[in-house]
Amino acid sequence: MLEPDSRPVNTEGPDGDRTLRAADFLRAHRQEILADWEQAMHALHADHSDRHSWLMDHMPELLIALAETIEHGPEGMGTALWDEHALERLDQGFDLGEVASEYALLRKCVLRRLESEPRTLAPGELERLEEALDRVVTRTMTCFSQARQRILQALDRMSQATLDGPSVDTLLSRLLSVLMESALAVDAAAMLMLEDERLVVRAAVGLGADKALGSSLGWDEGFMGQVATHRKPLALRSASTDPRVVLRALKAPGLRALYGVPLMEEDRLLGVAYMASRTAFLFAEPDTLLFRTIAQRATAYLVQARLQARERAARVEAQRSLAQLDALLAAMPLGVAFMDLDLRVLRSNQAMADITGVPVEAQLGRTLHEFALKETLQVLEPLVRHVMETGEPVRAHEFTSSVGATRKPRVYQVSYHPVKTPTGELLGLGCTLVDITEHKQTEAKLQRAVDFREQLLAVLGHDLRNPLNAIGASAFQLARAQEWGPPERRAVDRIRKATARMGRMINDILDFARSRLGGGIPVSRQRMNLAEVCQAALEELQVSHPERQLVFEAHGDTWGEWDPDRVTQVLGNLVANAIQHGQEGVPVRTTVRGEPAEVVLEVHNLGEPIPPELMARIFDPFKATSAPKDPAKKTRSLGLGLYIVSQIAGVHGGRVEVRSTAREGTTFTVHWPRTRASR
Template sequence: MQEPDSRSTKESEGSEARLSVAAFLRAHREALLGDWQQAVLEHLEGRVPARDPWLIDHLPELLSTLADAVDAGPETLDERLLQLAHAAARLDQGFDLGEVAQEYALLRRCIHRRLEDQEQRLRPGDLTRLEEALDRVVTRTMKFFWEMKQRTLQTLDRMAEATLDDPDMETLLERLLTRLMEATLTVDAAAVMLLEDDGLVVRAAVGLGTGEVKGQRVPMGRGVTGQAALLRQPFFVRSAATDPRVLLEPLRQQDLRALYGVPLLEGERLLGVAYMGSRTAFTFSDADTLLFHAVAQRASAHIAQAELHAREHEARREAERSLAQLDSLVDSAPVGVAFLDTQLRYLRVNDVLANLNRKPLEAHQGHVPGEMIRDGAVEPIEHALRRVLETGQPVQDVLLEGPDARRGGSGYWRADYFPVRTTDGALLGVGCTVVDVTDFKRAEAALQQAIDFREELLAVLGHDLRNPLHAVNASAFMLGRSDGLDPTSRRAVDRIRKSSARMGRMINDILDFASSRLGGGIPMKAQRMNMTELCQGALEELQVTYPERPLSLRVQGGDLEGHWDPDRVAQVLGNLVVNALQHARNDTPVTTTLTDEGADVVMRVHNEGDPIPEDLLPRLFDPFKASRIPEEGGKQRSLGLGLYIVHEIVQVHGGSVHVESDLERGTTFTVRWPRVPPPRGLLPP
């Protein structure tokens, strides 16, 4: 067997093409990106990161930078590292130094694994230069990260000092912006715009154009600041003096170049926009923007806190004002007021209630009603209080009676008890109000006594007038039948007969009113009768009394029989017709219409004339109301009992009565008579 030629093997190895690490990084950028993303997820043990990996956007640039460093040497990284945004982005997102170092370590591991999978040998020195470049990237980034962290902390410490004397919001914001300018030499102007209604208003400013820009307003969605607020995203303008999107004219007049701003947010709530500008720089460094973000976040927190304090202060002032008003109302109210806890101990009473209990105001505190209230009233009061606690519902109109030391005799008080709750419904205790109704009760008793006396007097008077009135009526009837009366005498006799008939109806109304109001009710004796025959007879009698006025009867339907009291039906018809005659025009008829409507017979009495005034309609069937047309000399035509008696009689029969009145159609009273009245116990009240 022939031995291989060792020289030829070395020549073959020397001529073998070596892999360039720089070319590898450029060719495998996408694969390295995928490897790194997977490594991050594995490092998080499958947990979805709360913050997006920052290297995703910067990895292509970083890999290109590393490739150039492998070709030209790690020294070329120094200037370019100053422009890398890795550490600034991570610092802005709140990552700590260990997290950033771990991400670089994962990137280094991914590159090494890919290189190990390559079949080609690496070009001599490339791996060393790659490691030096990665070390320099990490070292430089860590240093930048640490310096920025320290710078931010120092600035925030100085900002915290600016809040120690609790300044107002505008002063506080100006102090914060001043600390920013002191820490950032390139910043020549800075301001905070707060959201007010539908626009942004400059409320704090420092640096160039301060006096001119304060108070300026930009509508939401307009210009760079309005768009930043609307979209809730930062904005950057390279030349503020010439960019038409800059709507704040003072910024353009100051020849500002770089302009950078961020929205001020409290969670999801927009507070405003903060911006900084430079007259010398066309752009801000990552360190400056990072510091500005920190200042903006701190400003947002202070703005939100100041708003919260302002709302709390206003709420406290409003509560104190409301409490003072309530105290004044409770103390000056002419009623007794008290509040008791769930153990029914007095927590607060006013002077009125203390005087009612005849105990000092301060003596009520912590004591129960049984220790403060007169013996006779304790039981109903405690019963009402316990009922409120048990049911959670108010107890109203509790009438209390006891000796009246001030006026003598018996005194009366009306008490209301109600639950007192918190806004979420928890029961705190029981409130009560006590009103002295002694004068009212005494006046009520006196009034009732007067009413009873009047009604009894009317009943006696009506009964005693019947006999002499019958004599007058009989005498007038006999005189009317006499021959030889001259026309003047006959007219006088007719007037006597009409007046006596009217007086008879009035006396009947008075007696019926007295009967209904004194508890006996209007008596009724229902029997089977024909409504047509009864109404025809009643109208004929009225026609004799009023011969000059046409009284007509119309019947619609054949069956008009039912069970009614004939005398009461005639009384209703007579009162309605006489009422119509009094208010109709002298040349117009009064028409009565009877209609068969199945279970009811409907009676309608119609007259033409002035309509009933609207203010009289709601009380038309009340007793003793004023007549709508006064007699000569200012006297009223009647006692107003006729329509009241009509209503009562119809109610006794289980029917109804109502009126319609207007200028065009006249006035019509409609009475509905059920053919079979219900039992008295089932009548409506």
């Protein structure tokens, strides 16, 4: 959090009146301006509530930067914050007008707040404020336009590279060449495709391209494996020296910046792409944005090429075996039909007849206009025309119509694809039609049930706090009584421990509800020593678990900026998990280790390893970390502890990892970046 500015807001005017400086006004009233602007932003984006507001996160820094610009003029302006805003909005799909509207709202909020100020601005201050805002808007608009123009030019060249229908490898090489020609800092680039659980270099350009082509590595091996595993862009500062880089082509002397992105088809990993530089330690934001755009377009081409290959194979097989096709159509539970170039139905199955209410015999030889309802034609005609004119398929288009015998509105999903010969000649169209009305209704019911469950958990967790606090306070008072004997004191102690355990469960429920309904788990960062906080937390845990030995070690510099309460919560959840599932009589070891950019927290225990089938969803909510033989242990946890750990680590910009074997035991590792990650 920014510290409040201590400089005076007012200055003496020529007549002794106290006047207001614009820069000091912004510093002193940034919280009020932020509240006004946030309310205006919600109204502006009322139809796009899912859009993440970059400005909302960076507003305090932006106002301070604006104040510096007012005081020092253009030389005090800087570029990083405004350029970052432009590129972030471009990446999110905003247009130039929407970006300008956000700054217009900011200007309006500042001026309205000034109107409510009883003191006036000093002479010339309003002009300096307006000039500073104009510089900011101009800088952002210029960066936005330049980046968009650069991307559009690259996309145009990429489209040209596909005109002659090249092979996938040739197409990928052309796309990478477009990248190198568009980004001067790029000296090498490649695309690795996932084939038989390995990442294989299918295309490479620039430095080390000959060495890279055809080489492969495990899909989770090295830096490329990290990109594939985490399924998000990652960067390195020194590719030639970093031990995580295992591709020989990237070990060339002098290679510095390395940036990798996953190639994703929805939730499916297709491969990984990277670019490297000899001159830069980190790629500029415009270069990474361009690379992500090219990677997305390359993924779309790969998906399209794969689907087209499948369609060609299906058409050849259909021509060889019409009898098998008819048998298959008859057995299909979804409606299927094939039409010629005049859109006359050549083949149709019984499922299509059941959906449309038109018998198969009545469909054959007739066009869509002859038996389809007018309201259905209005939906389907544009889709058919698009396929006929472009040769591109239309997939999974949903519409509502009253087709069928009942004439009641139902929801359908229709797909059209061109039917071609192996030589590319267009023969007609294939159509599939599915009635998904029940599926949509079930989906809506399930969503309502999930929403109700999460809201119920939030209300329940909140309302249980008061009676639980009363129980804890009463147990505390009973523990202070002098007349109790050992049996009674043990009973009171059990009440206090059970109350503490219930309190942790309620806190987990509330944190879960915040993460799912309230925009994330809140944290309050401060300068702290992670080792000291962990040691104090372990001492409290040792009192609660005197039967288990808790061992603590710390190494190196463990200072950084974190939320101490959340750090304590993470350690408590991990140690409680280790005690529950670890082998009795064996110590639970906690290690804190300082590294250059982060501090690493490890909690280790011996015991039964986590089953492989649970490892993939170990951090999901309401999931147990193992399947204990004792049913009583299964009820001691809500299955939220590790989920909360992963959420807290993510809010701090870190991550959680786990490894578990029968020989080495189970170790949870939390990476805590020392400072807030810059965007």
